[in-house]
Amino acid sequence: MQRLSKISDLQNDEPVRGFKIDGVEIRLIRLPLKEPFETSFGKIDSRLIFLVCLHAEGLRGWGEVVASEKPLYSYETVGTAFHLIKDFLGPALMSGPIRGLGDLANRLSSFRGHNMAKAGLELAYMDLLAQVCQQPLSALIGGKHKHVAVGVSLGIQPTLPQLLERVERYLDLGYQRIKLKIKPGWDLDVVAEVRRTYPKILLSVDANSAYTLNDRDHLRRLDDFDLLMVEQPLQNDDLLDHAKLQQLMNTSICLDESIVGQRQAAAALELGSCRIINIKIGRVGGYSEALAIHDLCASSEIPVWCGGMLESGIGRAHNIALASLKGFTLPGDISASSRYFERDIIHPEVTVAADGTVVVPEKPGLGFDVDLDLIEALTETREYISPETT
Numbered sequence: 371m372q373r374l375s376k377i378s379d380l381q382n383d384e385p386v387r388g389f390k391i392d393g394v395e396i397r398l399i400r401l402p403l404k405e406p407f408e409t410s411f412g413k414i415d416s417r418l419i420f421l422v423c424l425h426a427e428g429l430r431g432w433g434e435v436v437a438s439e440k441p442l443y444s445y446e447t448v449g450t451a452f453h454l455i456k457d458f459l460g461p462a463l464m465s466g467p468i469r470g471l472g473d474l475a476n477r478l479s480s481f482r483g484h485n486m487a488k489a490g491l492e493l494a495y496m497d498l499l500a501q502v503c504q505q506p507l508s509a510l511i512g513g514k515h516k517h518v519a520v521g522v523s524l525g526i527q528p529t530l531p532q533l534l535e536r537v538e539r540y541l542d543l544g545y546q547r548i549k550l551k552i553k554p555g556w557d558l559d560v561v562a563e564v565r566r567t568y569p570k571i572l573l574s575v576d577a578n579s580a581y582t583l584n585d586r587d588h589l590r591r592l593d594d595f596d597l598l599m600v601e602q603p604l605q606n607d608d609l610l611d612h613a614k615l616q617q618l619m620n621t622s623i624c625l626d627e628s629i630v631g632q633r634q635a636a637a638a639l640e641l642g643s644c645r646i647i648n649i650k651i652g653r654v655g656g657y658s659e660a661l662a663i664h665d666l667c668a669s670s671e672i673p674v675w676c677g678g679m680l681e682s683g684i685g686r687a688h689n690i691a692l693a694s695l696k697g698f699t700l701p702g703d704i705s706a707s708s709r710y711f712e713r714d715i716i717h718p719e720v721t722v723a724a725d726g727t728v729v730v731p732e733k734p735g736l737g738f739d740v741d742l743d744l745i746e747a748l749t750e751t752r753e754y755i756s757p758e759t760t
């Protein structure tokens with residue numbers, strides 16, 4: 371087995387010994403959130419977590435589909451991803467050995483869209499490949515950082531004092547950047563107050579597409595608050611309006627929902643739609659696209675950071691591996707397990723050190739042990755796709 375050290379090794383298939391997939395297991399488990407999470411598009415108090423487990427070589431590789439129950443952040447849902455994996459994507463992996471990430475991505479690429487479903491399979495495959503290669507996932511993809519810097523994404527709160535209490539709490543815990551969710555009616559006054567209280571902190575805002583270009587004058591007032599970025603102010607599919615808005619604002623626009631793959635990233639950079647990109651491995655379809663976007667941004671000197679989707683420990687472990695790549699220079703939305711859940715499904719749980727960093731694990735594979743007993747106990751729905759069932 372050759373060691374993989376360069377991202378390019380993953381994209382051309384040669385160095386990887388192929389292995390046959392014995393089966394794809396998909397499960398839904400529900401994890402209650404410690405407190406509700408509210409954004410401009412809605413509020414949730416639990417996460418229906420979609421786990422993917424690839425069985426091969428006597429090993430299990432774990433991935434997570436980051437889709438939500440309702441099509442609000444993306445058109446994908448837990449239900450659509452279940453259908454896609456069960457009926458199309460899972461069966462596409464059953465014929466012959468998989469010969470690398472490129473091979474896997476190719477088998478899925480003829481199916482249009484549904485990146486979150488595809489990513490679940492890519493993640494599980496990469497965990498498995500890292501175990502087969504006896505390498506940490508971060509090393510397998512060419513990660514450099516030993517620690518990754520993290521920030522926290524704070525949802526819309528019932529009152530401003532409740533928000534200020536949370537800002538203080540996470541700053542005390544060491545988080546390096548505070549991101550405030552905003553929407554019309556919960557924006558300028560809130561940001562002004564947080565900035566007045568903490569004149570020096572790294573502060574950003576995320577609108578999750580709550581505005582239109584008609585709000586340009588309103589949005590320009592965000593320039594008064596020395597923000598690191600304003601994330602996804604406008605519609606998910608509107609690179610052109612984002613480019614117009616970026617022209618009018620000093621604050622850097624960061625795109626999240628708009629960047630569903632490397633082509634959108636390239637178009638956004640060419641149009642000037644943003645100056646920063648949030649890479650979410652689930653939203654872009656997995657490692658193959660995430661690595662390509664990372665490389666593209668690195669060559670264009672565009673800073674990137676790792677976004678989050680309130681994942682379980684399994685998705686979070688993949689985010690940590692991704693964020694270890696050199697181009698991830700801004701704090702990611704990777705919080706401690708205890709920030710979201712009473713009990714996570716990995717051991718050890720993800721913790722954030724007092725300096726606002728998370729350690730990149732050095733064990734082979736994901737670098738965390740998956741708590742199969744807990745997953746088993748929490749499983750609400752399960753399906754097994756194998757050569758026999760397809």
Ligand code: OSB
Nearest residue numbers: 443523626677678679680681703
């Ligand atoms: O826009 O970044 C977002 C959570 C769900 C959906 C979209 C977003 C978010 C977050 C949470 O901001 C980040 C986290 O996982 O802590």
Ligand code: MG
Nearest residue numbers: 576601602626
């Ligand atoms: Mg966002």
